[in-house]
Amino acid sequence: MTLLSACALPRSGPSKNEIYSGAVEKGGNAHVIYVNDHVTRTANFAPSYGFSSSFQRAGQVGADEIRPGDVLGLSIWENVDDGLLTSLGNSSTNLQEIQVDSGGYIFVPYAGRIMAAGNTPEQLRNIITDRLSAQTPDPQVTVARVAGDGATVSVMGKVNGQGVFPIERPTRSLSAMLARAGGVSVEPEVAVVTVKRGNEMGKVWLTDLYAGQNDIALRPGDIILVEEDQRSFTALGALGGQTRVPLGNEMINAVEAIAMVGGLNSNLADPTGVFVLRDEPEAVASRVLGKQVYGTQRMAYVLDLTRPNGLFLARDFLIRDGDSVYVTEAPYVRWQKVLQAITGSAASADSLATIGN
Known part of the structure; x- marks a missing residue:
């Protein structure tokens, strides 16, 4: 009974064997892949930002180009005492806040409806001058943009x-x-x-x-x-901390990811059981597996830090947005918990017997 109850002892997550049992080869739906040089070459890519x-x-x-929605100011001088737009004794008139309509037109008295959008103020000045020249001698026109709401x-x-x-x-x-x-x-x-x-x-x-x-x-x-960038990875298991970690704008490798949460817990961690769990796009998964697969694939990448090049492989393996970095507990830790549960239960029984007596 005690050994059976030990299976339900507290722990930080599944063991290596439990993860392996979910492999495709054993009827599961995840590809369990040991990281090697081939995997680091084919799985490593960093989705980049940029403009097409x-x-x-x-x-x-063009900063001077008139657009629909712009507001213009016009000043018109006429070379006569009593002109079309000027009153007696005045040589100029100001037409302020003429808005370019949605079609790009403005209306100027005696010049009519004029296409303003697409022209510079200088080009529009020439158009209005030509229109008014037929009705008043030698008109002088200035055009200024009051507001640039159109652009x-x-x-x-x-x-x-x-x-x-x-x-x-x-x-x-x-x-x-x-x-x-x-x-x-x-x-x-x-x-x-x-x-x-x-x-x-x-x-x-x-x-x-x-x-x-x-x-x-x-x-x-x-x-x-x-x-603010929302990309992150999740750290779980026998690590110095279990948390969601922002990636920032740098490319983070597995060694850096572990270090960012305090490293492996030296009292719990199994350095042969560092897993990076991710949903891999079809194209990347096909290259990693060396065969064509279809659709997004669940991948469990295994990093064994005790191998001769284990740390180098972990340093070369990039962490991506949405990854879960999980470290299993060492087998010794599980046995230690079982022994503590057994000896703890015996001690409790002795205490109860003492109280009964």
């Missing part, structure tokens, strides 16, 4: 100043617009910047962006989202 070629090819927005981007998330910002000459690139929004409010090393443009989306590490990589030109309507 369509993002990178997009040219900078804007939205910046949100972990920034110090969320909002809708116009694309202006100093803020035509992603890094410049983030600076315009006050910079990020999280540590730069864990900040991820996502840009949504129509049906496309791309993301980049902030540190890569400021290093000069992927600093794309912005387009009207872009949505910029800054988030």
Whole structure:
């Protein structure tokens, strides 16, 4: 009875043999794979962030180009005492806050409906001048953009100043617009910047962006989202700590992952039973197994740190987002628990007998 109850003794998780019993070869649904040089070469890949070629090819927005939604200010001088738009005694008139409609047009008295979108202020000035020249001698026109609501981007998330910002000459690139929004409010090393443009989306590490990589030109309507990276792995079993560990923006190997939670528990851990559990994509699993498999595969990678090159293999094996690093207890620990349970039960019985007497 005591030996049977010992099987239910407290422990940090399954034993090596219990994990092996779930292998595909034994009717289970997980591939149990010892890590070697072939495995480290085929299983190691780090999903990288970056923008597609369509993002990178997009040219900078012309800061002077008029767009639907812009608000313009016009000033018109006429070379007569009593002109079309000027009152008696005045030589000029100001038409302020003329908004470019959704079709890109504006209306100017005596010049009619004019396509403003797509033109620079200088080009629009020439168009209006030509229209008015037929009705008043030698008109002089100035065009200025009062607001740039038509060429804007939205910046949100972990920034110090969320909002809708116009694309202006100093803020035509992603890094410049983030600076315009006050910079990020999280540590730069864990900040991820996502840009949504129509049906496309791309993301980049902030540190890569400021290093000069992927600093794309912005387009009207872009949505910029800054988030703190959520990638992590879970540490379980006979380790110095059992917790969820953020990965940050670095590539972490198995040795570093173990060290990040305090290393192996020297009183409990079996260094031959370090497991990395993950759901492996079809393409990677096929390369690791050396045969074609279909669909995502459950993989249990085994790292035996006692082998001559065990630590080197662990150092070369990369940890990915969603991995579980599990370390089994040494067989000695299990026997020790059984013995403690047996001797503890005997001591309790003796105590009860003493009390009875």
